[in-house]
Every structure is written in structure tokens, then in C-alpha cells.
Amino acid sequence: MTHTEIPPASGAFRRPTRHTPRKAERRPSTSGTGTGRLDRVRARLSSRAATAVALLIAVVWTLPSLGLLVSSFRTPDAVASSGWWRAFGDDALTLDNYAAIFDPTRVQVNLAEGLINSLAITIPGAILPLGLALLAAYAFAWIPFRGRNTLFITVFALQILPVQMVMVPLLRLFSGGEIFGTVVVRPLDGSTGFASIWLAHTILALPLTIFLLHNFVASLPADLFEAARIDGAGHGQIFLRIVLPLAMPAIASIAIFQFLWVWNDLLIALVFSSSDQNPITVMLTNMVGTQGQNTYLLSAAAFISIIIPLGVFLGLQRYFVRGLLAGATKG
Amino acid sequence: MPALFTWIATLPALLQGVAILAVFVALIGLIILAVEYLPRPGRGGTLLRLALSILVPVVLLALLHTYEIAIAGGALVGLGLFLLDRRSRGGAGRLLQLLAFLLPAAVLLVVGLVIPFVRTVFFAFQNDAGTEFVGLRNFTWIFSNPESLATIGNTLIWVLVAPAASTLLGLLYAVFIDNARGERVYKLLVFLPMAISFVGASIIWRLVYQARPEGDAQVGLLNAILGVFGAAPVDPLSSAPANTFALIVVFVWIQVGFAMVVISAAIKGVPADQLEAAALDGAGALRRFTQITVPWIRPTLIVVLSTASIASLKIFDIVIAMTNGRNSSGVLAQQMYERFTLGENGRAAAYALLLCLLVIPLIVINVRNLRHSREG
Numbered sequence: 157m158t159h160t161e162i163p164p165a166s167g168a169f170r171r172p173t174r175h176t177p178r179k180a181e182r183r184p185s186t187s188g189t190g191t192g193r194l195d196r197v198r199a200r201l202s203s204r205a206a207t208a209v210a211l212l213i214a215v216v217w218t219l220p221s222l223g224l225l226v227s228s229f230r231t232p233d234a235v236a237s238s239g240w241w242r243a244f245g246d247d248a249l250t251l252d253n254y255a256a257i258f259d260p261t262r263v264q265v266n267l268a269e270g271l272i273n274s275l276a277i278t279i280p281g282a283i284l285p286l287g288l289a290l291l292a293a294y295a296f297a298w299i300p301f302r303g304r305n306t307l308f309i310t311v312f313a314l315q316i317l318p319v320q321m322v323m324v325p326l327l328r329l330f331s332g333g334e335i336f337g338t339v340v341v342r343p344l345d346g347s348t349g350f351a352s353i354w355l356a357h358t359i360l361a362l363p364l365t366i367f368l369l370h371n372f373v374a375s376l377p378a379d380l381f382e383a384a385r386i387d388g389a390g391h392g393q394i395f396l397r398i399v400l401p402l403a404m405p406a407i408a409s410i411a412i413f414q415f416l417w418v419w420n421d422l423l424i425a426l427v428f429s430s431s432d433q434n435p436i437t438v439m440l441t442n443m444v445g446t447q448g449q450n451t452y453l454l455s456a457a458a459f460i461s462i463i464i465p466l467g468v469f470l471g472l473q474r475y476f477v478r479g480l481l482a483g484a485t486k487g
Numbered sequence: 488m489p490a491l492f493t494w495i496a497t498l499p500a501l502l503q504g505v506a507i508l509a510v511f512v513a514l515i516g517l518i519i520l521a522v523e524y525l526p527r528p529g530r531g532g533t534l535l536r537l538a539l540s541i542l543v544p545v546v547l548l549a550l551l552h553t554y555e556i557a558i559a560g561g562a563l564v565g566l567g568l569f570l571l572d573r574r575s576r577g578g579a580g581r582l583l584q585l586l587a588f589l590l591p592a593a594v595l596l597v598v599g600l601v602i603p604f605v606r607t608v609f610f611a612f613q614n615d616a617g618t619e620f621v622g623l624r625n626f627t628w629i630f631s632n633p634e635s636l637a638t639i640g641n642t643l644i645w646v647l648v649a650p651a652a653s654t655l656l657g658l659l660y661a662v663f664i665d666n667a668r669g670e671r672v673y674k675l676l677v678f679l680p681m682a683i684s685f686v687g688a689s690i691i692w693r694l695v696y697q698a699r700p701e702g703d704a705q706v707g708l709l710n711a712i713l714g715v716f717g718a719a720p721v722d723p724l725s726s727a728p729a730n731t732f733a734l735i736v737v738f739v740w741i742q743v744g745f746a747m748v749v750i751s752a753a754i755k756g757v758p759a760d761q762l763e764a765a766a767l768d769g770a771g772a773l774r775r776f777t778q779i780t781v782p783w784i785r786p787t788l789i790v791v792l793s794t795a796s797i798a799s800l801k802i803f804d805i806v807i808a809m810t811n812g813r814n815s816s817g818v819l820a821q822q823m824y825e826r827f828t829l830g831e832n833g834r835a836a837a838y839a840l841l842l843c844l845l846v847i848p849l850i851v852i853n854v855r856n857l858r859h860s861r862e863g
Contacts, residue, residue: 349496392523
């Protein structure tokens with residue numbers, strides 16, 4: 157998607173100047189006690205009924221995941237005969253489901269391979285677009301050229317092209333090496349591994365990544381660049397020594413987003429990966445088809461697929477929220 | 488390039504990722520080196536230019552295995568160096584530097600997005616083999632076939648209900664937990680589903696929706712709760728249009744976290760003195776909310792709504808993993824994929840184009856937002 161205008165940490169907030177200063181003038185004394193009064197005003201907003209509703213929503217939002225987690229430790233018989241909430245009474249919990257899902261003879265998919273494939277797709281899939289986008293973002297922000305704004309808006313608009321709109325020709329380009337019927341490159345085939353899925357993820361991530369990094373790189377103080385230029389640094393040195401280190405927080409938050417996006421992706425993997433490069437999302441979808449009735453297996457497999465993104469998410473939550481508020485989310 | 492990829496593909500899966508990253512870092516390093524030293528006058532610069540003029544065509548030939556591109560690449564380098572020399576008398580060879588920064592991304596965007604986009608537009612008006620134009624036949628098929636009409640209807644339900652529901656719930660939740668005790672925990676609980684894939688979420692909700700015949704013990708949470716109230720068990724996925732709403736619930740479950748966090752941050756920015764003044768003037772909590780908070784966070788609400796609208800227009804994973812389009816629960820993106828797997832490229836492209844046309848109004852909103860924030 158786009159971007160929110162209100163990243164509170166960076167303070168780039170547009171104030172409706174018509175109101176704020178007037179109020180501030182009239183009430184100069186509030187500055188000292190403002191926070192205390194604010195708390196009271198806000199406290200009344202979150203009344204007891206509101207808290208009850210919030211609690212209800214929180215519970216409703218948590219129960220389904222809890223159900224999955226509990227089901228994944230129950231025996232096939234228990235899962236078939238009673239709801240997961242009954243598991244707290246009987247103590248027939250087992251780890252056998254987890255043993256089963258990593259045994260390809262029992263579930264018809266190789267889940268361990270799926271996990272490794274997911275990592276092999278996701279790590280380059282998160283880093284490749286960031287590198288290329290940072291180069292482009294630097295050019296858009298600090299190398300003035302004619303038509304820069306138009307080009308930038310075009311790149312920005314490209315991000316909302318649905319995957320579906322480019323998927324089939326892109327596949328033909330990769331598998332046949334042709335554009336409009338003319339062969340231009342040697343095709344990528346079964347022997348080229350993850351190449352087409354890396355390229356697909358990189359291409360599709362570029363517009364949003366360029367846009368977000370540009371916003372950040374453009375907000376760096378111009379004095380820095382001026383001083384570096386006076387010291388004789390060219391664009392290459394400025395990029396390496398100033399832009400890259402300073403943009404690291406932005407890069408980190410976008411990288412986390414891209415990691416989750418690629419890890420959780422299904423469509424691009426279905427279209428661009430061959431069967432021995434299938435990531436875990438594709439394997440899970442296949443399992444729904446073949447093991448749809450065996451919920452004890454499905455829930456264990458689903459839980460395994462959730463652990464890694466959940467760990468990344470919980471460990472780097474601060475960066476994640478920062479990226480979110482800068483608009484790093486895909487529609 | 489395929490040769491390189493073929494070599495990488497012989498490595499174990501995880502090493503393949505490491506290898507491509509190493510190659511990538513080396514490439515970026517070369518680009519930066521070139522940008523820094525190429526425009527400099529003197530011997531080093533000259534040698535580097537000479538090396539570049541020879542290396543670029545050779546490398547292109549090795550990577551892509553076509554003479555046309557190698558020749559074109561060589562010509563481009565020559566032209567670049569020529570322009571650089573002409574320019575560098577005045578400036579500092581900006582053009583070549585600019586190209587070095589922009590070209591990698593630009594080539595990928597043109598080859599990977601712009602050209603495929605144009606081709607898909609063509610495909611939509613061609614037969615499945617792409618050999619002849621068939622006019623509007625793919626579209627008339629979509630708009631006359633009852634199944635695909637249901638698909639369009641479902642997509643409209645999605646885009647009308649899902650964004651509004653997730654934004655409204657996110658807004659309410661953000662307001663209710665604002666400054667409440669344990670706000671962080673509350674946020675985390677609703678935010679967590681964002682880390683879960685649509686596929687994972689679909690499996691989670693399949694468990695919730697499980698239905699057994701009346702009289703049997705219900706193992707799905709939904710029917711167990713219905714049973715407590717003495718209602719007959721229902722299978723929410725079995726009939727249209729209820730199944731579309733059941734799928735929307737899964738989407739909302741994931742999307743509310745996003746809406747809540749973004750809206751919550753905006754609410755923290757509502758100026759305290761305005762709320763306070765209104766409170767002193769006797770405005771109740773509800774009035775303060777509707778008269779001050781909501782107008783203040785309106786831009787944020789629009790962003791959250793348009794994001795969710797784009798996401799729900801393009802919804803694919805949930806439908807594939809929960810129903811695979813059975814019982815008339817299909818949507819545009821899922822139908823597009825199904826037509827593609829059936830080899831019906833014309834109809835697939837027509838679906839894609841339809842999807843794209845529906846997204847365009849949202850692009851306009853977003854571009855406007857961008858213009859606004861660039862000026863401001």
C-alpha cells in the first residue's frame with residue numbers, strides 16, 4: 157500500500173495550524189500539568205464497558221490460535237472425539253503429531269525440505285530488492301535530473317499493479333526467455349534452482365521498497381552531503397559511508413516486512429517455484445487437500461510454519477511497528 | 488545469468504541463498520566502485536573505462552547467451568563513456584553515475600513489470616494461445632457465465648465488507664485500549680495474527696468452523712458455542728453467500744492488528760489541549776471522539792481503509808486454502824489463477840485486467856496522498 161502520514165516517532169506530523177497555536181496561547185498554563193489532565197480525559201474514554209469490550213475482542217482474537225496449538229499436541233482419537241478445550245481435563249497430550257509431519261511417508265509432503273526451501277527463498281527475497289532499491293532511492297533523492305518527479309511517481313504507481321497482472325508474461329519470460337515473441341535471454345529452467353522465484357519477489361517488491369527508502373534517504377540532512385562533497389567524496393563514497401549506515405534502521409524495518417511477506421506468500425510460490433523448491437506455504441496448501449480430515453497433522457504442520465515468522469516478529473517487534481507506521485505494508 | 492544460476496542450484500538449498508547474496512554484494516560493490524572512480528580524470532579512470540568497455544559485453548554474453556544484448560550493452564557503455572566525457576568538461580559525469588544507481592532497478596521494473604503489464608492487456612483480448620485477437624470475447628464470457636458472475640459478486644462483498652469491518656474494529660479497539668492498563672499486552676494479542684500467513688490462518692479457522700452432524704460432540708469452537716445456546720450446528724463454508732462472510736472473518740482477524748496499530752499511533756497524536764478544552768466545555772467522551780479524534784485521524788483512516796481495500800480485492804490465499812472456490816465462494820484473484828492453471832490464458836488475463844481496473848481508483852487516492860505529503 158502507500159504510507160501513513162503520521163509516523164509519531166519522527167514527528168513528521170502535519171498539524172492543522174489553525175487550531176493548535178490559538179489554544180496554546182489561550183491556555184499557557186497547561187504545559188506543566190498537561191500530561192496529568194490528558195490522562196484523566198483519556199481515562200474517562202476507556203471506561204469499564206470499553207475495557208470489557210476490549211477484553212472480549214482480545215479473547216476472541218487469541219482463542220483460534222490457542223485452539224491450533226492445543227490440537228497439535230492431542231492424539232488423533234482425542235481430536236476426533238472432543239473439542240480442544242477438553243484437552244485440559246485429560247492428560248493424553250503427545251508429541252507424535254510433530255514426529256509424523258516430518259515423516260514424508262505419513263504425510264506425503266517433505267515438511268523439513270519445505271522449511272529449508274522457505275528460508276532459501278525468503279532470505280535473498282528480502283535482501284535483493286533492498287539493495288537495488290537503496291541504489292535507486294539514493295539517485296531519486298540526491299542526484300537531481302530532469303523528469304525525476306515524473307519517474308518517481310511512475311515507480312510509486314507501479315506498486316499497486318496486482319501480481320496477477322504481470323504473472324503470466326513474467327513466467328513466459330523466465331521459462332522461454334522471450335519478450336513479445338522474441339527470445340532475448342537464455343531461459344531459466346528446472347536446472348536454475350530458485351532463480352525465477354528470487355527474481356519474481358525482487359521485481360514485485362521494488363516499487364514499494366524504492367518508495368519507502370526514498371522517503372527515508374531524502375530526509376537525511378543536506379549538510380552531511382555538502383560536507384562530504386567538499387571533502388572530495390564522490391557519489392560512491394557518500395553512498396557507502398553516509399547513506400548506507402544512516403539508513404540501516406529503515407533497511408531493518410523494511411527487511412523484516414519483506415521477510416514476513418515472502419515467507420507467508422502463496423501465489424508467487426505456486427506460480428514460480430518448481431515442485432522440489434516448494435516453500436512451506438505451498439506444502440501446507442497441498443496438505444489441506446490430502447490431509448484435510450486429519451486435523452491433528454494439519455495443526456502441527458501449521459504451527460511449525462508459524463514459528464519462524466512469529467519469532468522474527470516478536471523479536472523485532474519494535475522495527476516491525478516502525479516499518480508499519482512508515483507504510484511498509486502490501487495490499 | 489542462467490549459467491550462474493545453474494551453478495548455484497547445485498548447492499544445498501540454504502547455501503544457494505548465501506551464494507546469491509555473495510554475488511549480489513559483489514555486484515553492488517562493483518557498481519559503487521565504478522561510480523566513484525569512473526568520472527575521475529587521470530590514468531586510473533582511463534584504465535577502468537577501458538576495462539569496462541571490454542568487460543561489459545563479455546560478461547553480458549556469458550550471462551545471457553545472446554549476441555544482441557551483448558552488442559547493445561557494449562554500445563550502451565560506449566555511449567555512456569562518450570556522454571560522460573562531453574559532460575565532464577562542465578560537470579562531473581553525472582549521467583553515468585545516475586545510470587549506475589538507477590539502471591539495475593529500472594531494467595527490472597521495465598522488463599518485470601511494465602512490459603508484462605502491457606502483454607497481459609494484450610492477452611485479455613486474445614485467444615488462449617495468444618495468436619489472434621478475439622475482441623471482447625473473454626469479457627463477455629466472464630459477464631455471461633453464472634459462476635464467474637458469482638465470483639464478481641463475491642469480490643464486491645469482500646471489498647465492501649472486509650475493509651470497513653477491519654478498520655472499524657481496529658478503530659474501536661484502539662480507542663478502548665488507549666491508556667488502559669496493560670495496553671501493550673492488549674495490542675500484542677490482536678497484533679499477533681499479522682505474523683501468521685493467510686494459509687496458516689486458514690488452517691486455524693478451519694478448526695474453528697468444523698461442523699459435525701447434530702447430536703455428535705462438536706469439535707469446532709463455533710458450533711460448540713452455538714450448541715451451548717441450543718442452536719443446530721452449521722457449516723459456514725458449505726453455502727453461498729454465507730461462506731464468503733466466513734472467509735472475510737479470517738481476513739478481518741489478520742487485518743485488525745494492522746488497522747489498530749496504525750490508528751492507535753494516530754490517536755496518540757491528537758492534541759491534548761483540544762481534548763481538554765472540549766472536556767472543560769462539557770463535551771462527553773462520545774462527542775470528543777466524534778468531533779475531535781475522528782476528524783484529526785481522518786487521513787490515517789483513509790490510508791488504513793484503502794490498504795485493506797486493495798488487500799481484499801486481491802485476496803487469494805484464504806480462498807485457496809479454505810474452500811478452493813467450492814460452493815461458489817470464488818473471488819477474482821482465485822478465478823484468475825484457476826483459469827491460468829487450466830491453460831485459459833485469455834480469460835485469466837481478462838480477470839487480471841478486471842482486477843487491475845478495480846484497483847485503479849485506489850491508486851488515484853494513494854497518488855494524491857503522496858503528492859500531498861511531498862508538498863507538505
